[in-house]
Amino acid sequence: MPKVLVPLAQGCEELEAVTIIDLLRRAEVEVVTAGLTDEPVTASRGTVLIADTSLDAVxxxxxxxxxxxxxxxGATHLQEDARVSDLLRRQQAQDRYVAAICAAPRVFAATGLLEGKTATAYPGALVADDVPGTRLTDAPVEVDGKVVTSRGPGxxxxxxxxxxxxxxxRATRDSVERDLSRNT
Known part of the structure; x- marks a missing residue:
């Protein structure tokens, strides 16, 4: 069973966090949510999220x-956390996937993970001058090698x-998507 880490920072976008966690778990992926601290995470719209564990523990x-x-x-807190940067660099060194949505692709830019990649992000979160060597698009989702980025809540x-x-x-994706569309 694949295992995915979703770090949760104070001020994260709850719609994005919960959608990611929910759909991956529906697909029988082991999802570990980890707070940057041991405290409950208050998301950007005031929703309180309880992480499975702390980042230090994983x-x-x-x-x-x-x-x-x-x-x-939230994305700023992730970007300023050296543990997150270290985890992302280790992930890249091990040729494993990293993914970010909305303002979070700027964490990848700060750690050099977007160099030479095609990426997308929330409008204005990444500016071409800030990420030389990165091709920015307005696509909903970009996959470039082991780097996956997306625009935002929508x-x-x-x-x-x-x-x-x-x-x-693909079969599991289709099954999850089909189950989400049923009116039962």
Whole structure:
């Protein structure tokens, strides 16, 4: 079973975080949510999220993918946390997936993960001058090698379904998507 880490920072975008967690779990992916601190996470719209564990508790674990929800100031907190940067660099060195949505792709830019890549982000979160060597698009989701990026809350479902497909294959993605469309 694939294993995914979703770090949760104060001020993250709850729609993105919950959509990612929910759809990956529907696809039978082991999702570990980890708070930057031991405290409950108050998301950008005031929703309180309780992480499974703390980031410190999972620093030595390996993950098939690390997914960063966006939102502000959540993405800023992720970007300023050296543990997150270290985990992302280790993930890249091990040729494993990293994914980010909304403002969180700027965490990848700050750690050099977007160099030479095609990426997308929330409008204005990344500016071409700030990420030389990166091709920025306005696509809902971009996959470039092992780097996956997405625009924001409105693309969270497409983003999460793309992650399901990467981790569990097209048939599982189709099954999850079909189950979401049923009127039962």
């Amino acid at each position: 620093l030595d674990q390996d993950f098939d993918m690390i997914v960063l929800p966006g939102g502000l100031p 693309t969270a479902m497409d983003f999460a379904l793309q992650l399901v497909e990467i981790l569990q294959g």
